[in-house]
Amino acid sequence: MNELRPYLSMLRPYRGRLLIGAALMLVTAASGIGLLALSGWFITATAVTGALLAAGIAARLDIYVPGGGIRTFAVTRTVARYFERVFNHDVVLRLLRDLRGQTFSRLANLSPSALGALRSGELLNRLTTDIDRLDGLYLRGLAPPLVAGLAILITGALLAIGSVTVALTAGLILATAGALIGLRAWSLGQALTRRLASANANLRAQLVDHLRGLTELKAFGSVGYHRKRVDRLDEEERAGENRLAAEIATGEAILHGTVQLVVVGVLLAALSLFTADRISGAVAVMMPLAVLALLEPLGVLPGSGLHLARARASAQRLDTRELDATPSRHETRAGDGHGGGDQSTKAVLGQARSGQAPDIRFESVTLRRGAGAKVLDELNLVVGEGEHVGVIGASGCGKSSLANLVAGWLVPDSGRVSAGGEPVEKLVPASHLARLGYLTQHTDLFSGTIAGNLRVACPDASDARLWSLLEALALDEFVAGCPNGIDTWIGESGLEVSGGQARRLALGRVMLREATIVVLDEPLSGLDEGTAAHVSLAIKRWLAGRTAIVLGHEPSAIPSVERVLQLRTGRLTPV
Numbered sequence: 001m002n003e004l005r006p007y008l009s010m011l012r013p014y015r016g017r018l019l020i021g022a023a024l025m026l027v028t029a030a031s032g033i034g035l036l037a038l039s040g041w042f043i044t045a046t047a048v049t050g051a052l053l054a055a056g057i058a059a060r061l062d063i064y065v066p067g068g069g070i071r072t073f074a075v076t077r078t079v080a081r082y083f084e085r086v087f088n089h090d091v092v093l094r095l096l097r098d099l100r101g102q103t104f105s106r107l108a109n110l111s112p113s114a115l116g117a118l119r120s121g122e123l124l125n126r127l128t129t130d131i132d133r134l135d136g137l138y139l140r141g142l143a144p145p146l147v148a149g150l151a152i153l154i155t156g157a158l159l160a161i162g163s164v165t166v167a168l169t170a171g172l173i174l175a176t177a178g179a180l181i182g183l184r185a186w187s188l189g190q191a192l193t194r195r196l197a198s199a200n201a202n203l204r205a206q207l208v209d210h211l212r213g214l215t216e217l218k219a220f221g222s223v224g225y226h227r228k229r230v231d232r233l234d235e236e237e238r239a240g241e242n243r244l245a246a247e248i249a250t251g252e253a254i255l256h257g258t259v260q261l262v263v264v265g266v267l268l269a270a271l272s273l274f275t276a277d278r279i280s281g282a283v284a285v286m287m288p289l290a291v292l293a294l295l296e297p298l299g300v301l302p303g304s305g306l307h308l309a310r311a312r313a314s315a316q317r318l319d320t321r322e323l324d325a326t327p328s329r330h331e332t333r334a335g336d337g338h339g340g341g342d343q344s345t346k347a348v349l350g351q352a353r354s355g356q357a358p359d360i361r362f363e364s365v366t367l368r369r370g371a372g373a374k375v376l377d378e379l380n381l382v383v384g385e386g387e388h389v390g391v392i393g394a395s396g397c398g399k400s401s402l403a404n405l406v407a408g409w410l411v412p413d414s415g416r417v418s419a420g421g422e423p424v425e426k427l428v429p430a431s432h433l434a435r436l437g438y439l440t441q442h443t444d445l446f447s448g449t450i451a452g453n454l455r456v457a458c459p460d461a462s463d464a465r466l467w468s469l470l471e472a473l474a475l476d477e478f479v480a481g482c483p484n485g486i487d488t489w490i491g492e493s494g495l496e497v498s499g500g501q502a503r504r505l506a507l508g509r510v511m512l513r514e515a516t517i518v519v520l521d522e523p524l525s526g527l528d529e530g531t532a533a534h535v536s537l538a539i540k541r542w543l544a545g546r547t548a549i550v551l552g553h554e555p556s557a558i559p560s561v562e563r564v565l566q567l568r569t570g571r572l573t574p575v
């Protein structure tokens with residue numbers, strides 16, 4: 001149960017509310033038991049009194065007190081259930097808010113490579129299904145056994161009016177049956193739900209992949225083949241759900257059967273007590289009916305055992321420590337990457353930022369990746385304060401790895417990478433990222449407007465500033481021609497802009513940052529010669545006063561810089 005501990009501790013601030021919620025649940029259950037027991041007693045007492053009067057025997061029955069009691073129980077049951085639902089759901093929604101916020105920030109704080117190792121469908125699953133399971137931890141997992149236990153005590157107290165022995169025996173049988181069935185559901189649920197949680201995650205991930213890659217799948221004519229895999233996973237998941245439903249139904253049937261047997265046992269005991277003249281006929285009828293009312297609070301126990309098991313499996317999946325431990329030892333935490341922002345509203349494109357740019361140094365840096373192959377081999381590089389260096393090299397030679405070392409997303413196996421004299425790995429990730437402008441090789445646009453996508457980097461950027469940026473990136477004409485200008489929606493993942501336009505918008509995002517260290521990984525990829533020349537000029541102006549490393553396959557793929565180096569076999573040589 002250790003996995004659930006962090007989530008149980010999240011309940012602590014809501015202790016008061018949870019207690020009120022549990023009390024309301026108990027009042028609902030107790031009113032149900034009282035209603036059935038008192039109604040049984042009252043109907044029988046009325047019948048007996050009527051029969052006595054008909055036989056000419058004097059008899060009296062106060063119908064007002066029990067009548068009032070029945071009405072009170074009926075009203076209390078309805079009102080308590082209403083408020084119990086309103087109250088408990090309010091608590092659950094508050095918990096859900098906390099859980100989502102906490103999980104999102106934990107996932108957002110994973111290192112980029114740990115995040116990259118998760119398929120997007122898995123992230124979705126963690127943020128939705130797993131959290132949904134945990135939000136019911138209290139309402140569907142913990143509260144029902146508590147309420148069932150207290151309901152047994154109340155019924156026991158009612159039975160004790162007739163006979164303490166009957167009360168103890170029935171209470172013991174019911175408590176044992178409830179506990180055993182609940183535990184059975186919990187232990188069966190452990191294995192089943194873990195399998196099911198991973199089947200569910202696989203299905204979602206596969207489905208998301210299917211939808212995202214639909215264009216490629218269509219182009220290659222393999223939609224049917226891929227669809228079959230989705231169907232197979234769907235069937236697997238459904239079979240698991242059926243099995244779980246069958247287990248719950250079996251548990252419920254056993255519990256219902258046990259309650260009915262106890263009802264019969266209590267009825268027989270009550271009849272014998274009645275014939276021995278030890279209890280009245282009305283009490284004899286009230287006793288089995290009180291037990292019958294336990295069907296509702298006891299019936300949910302198998303579901304609650306199973307829910308606890310599901311919550312535990314979800315808690316295990318949400319434990320991000322395991323995720324961050326999986327990637328290779330090279331990878332480090334990187335913070336949220338959106339540190340910078342617009343500190344100066346006067347900051348415009350091309351403005352020099354003298355005296356702030358630190359130098360970047362690689363000292364005998366060796367980096368191994370994948371199966372241990374050396375990507376960088378005793379590499380040395382000094383990029384002076386405000387200097388711009390180009391690094392070119394063949395595909396796979398290690399350019400992006402070099403860029404990731406500057407960003408602190410990778411740490412070298414040996415040697416040192418430093419910025420402003422401080423080893424990058426020792427810098428506080430958030431503050432290092434705040435001064436870094438990094439155009440990674442693969443960038444995503446969000447489903448939103450053009451302005452919204454740019455303002456991710458600088459929420460306060462004015463429209464005028466965005467237009468001057470778009471002009472610098474040769475995107476102004478395109479955007480001006482869009483129906484709503486910079487407020488035009490660019491669709492799911494930016495699918496309504498071309499690859500080259502998307503790349504320039506991503507570059508624009510970087511150029512909005514108050515960065516003093518800049519790393520641009522193939523900033524001109526996907527651009528025609530004329531556009532590349534225009535964008536190169538804008539980059540060159542923007543880089544003034546910043547320390548920069550620009551990466552590309554060949555000299556023409558990077559804007560003009562002070563010196564260009566070639567990366568080959570893990571080392572840099574002048575071009």
Ligand SMILES: Nc1ncnc2c1ncn2[C@@H]1O[C@H](COP(=O)(O)OP(=O)(O)OP(=O)(O)O)[C@@H](O)[C@H]1O
Pocket residue numbers: 369370371375393394395396397398399400401402441
């Ligand atoms: N996430 C990763 N895990 C393990 N190995 C990796 C990873 N990414 C890249 N590599 C390996 O590291 C080596 C260098 O890759 P890197 O991406 O740095 O090269 P690159 O010069 O940027 O290539 P390209 O120009 O094609 O983008 C390659 O051999 C690659 O297989």
